[in-house]
Amino acid sequence: MLGTLYGLLCAASWAIGSITMRDLSRKLDPFALNAPRVTVGALLLAAIAATTGRLRGSGTMPPEQWTLLVGSMLVGGFLGDSAYVLSIVRIGVSRAFPIAATYPALTLVLAVLLYDEPITWLLILGVLLTIVGVMAISQGRSAASVA
Numbered sequence: 001m002l003g004t005l006y007g008l009l010c011a012a013s014w015a016i017g018s019i020t021m022r023d024l025s026r027k028l029d030p031f032a033l034n035a036p037r038v039t040v041g042a043l044l045l046a047a048i049a050a051t052t053g054r055l056r057g058s059g060t061m062p063p064e065q066w067t068l069l070v071g072s073m074l075v076g077g078f079l080g081d082s083a084y085v086l087s088i089v090r091i092g093v094s095r096a097f098p099i100a101a102t103y104p105a106l107t108l109v110l111a112v113l114l115y116d117e118p119i120t121w122l123l124i125l126g127v128l129l130t131i132v133g134v135m136a137i138s139q140g141r142s143a144a145s146v147a
Helices: 002-027 029-050 061-093 093-100 105-114 121-138
Strands: none
Touching: 002 029, 002 061, 002 093, 029 061, 061 093, 093 121, 105 121
């Protein structure tokens, strides 16, 4: 039950963040918009991790793991968030958010290809439903006609 509550809190946070970014994304460059978001978020998370003792072990991580960590931050936090802000400007938040939220389907495909995750019929069905959903969301009016 608590996990479900956290999931709903996460969804509400992302939705509120996306709605508040809508107007800002029309006025600021995506990189200028993301810089303070990422910086403040990183500083807050570092402070929480430090005060709760969750940084233990990070000093002993091998360089390869640091490379993967920094790489994931660059790809997801920098490139992904910037592309998301650009999509809000181009197609509107009501279409950009659900399309961007299809990353679990892409993650499943990559997990199968890179980590030999087992393929099941439910996995295939989920990916196909995600693709159909994105196609349905992508059809419709442009952001210019909505605004």
